[in-house]
Amino acid sequence: MAAGKKTWIRTRYDEMAGQGRISRPRTSLPDDIILPVKGMQVHAEYTIYAHFMLLKRLFQGVGKVRFFLDQDSGMRAACLAAFHDRIKRDRCDAFLRED
8 A cells, every 4th residue: 555545544533533533543553564455354253153044044945954163152142043943833943062
């Protein structure tokens, strides 16, 4: 990113933060650290939810689905969010594994 763009972004950000329109970050990256040009990092919870939503779509023609889940609250929540309607109709079971 060109130095002029960085300066413009910082100035604009400071203006907006001063107006109370956005909050200032707790920390900022030093100038010698740059973010990747391509790609992004996605929180694990979003990835888990997306996978269960995809499974819901892929399993539309399946009569009954059974999940055996680890003791992971995020995985359990994602499964219940995606399949709650099928669970209510007894077309999906979700079991928590005990190790």
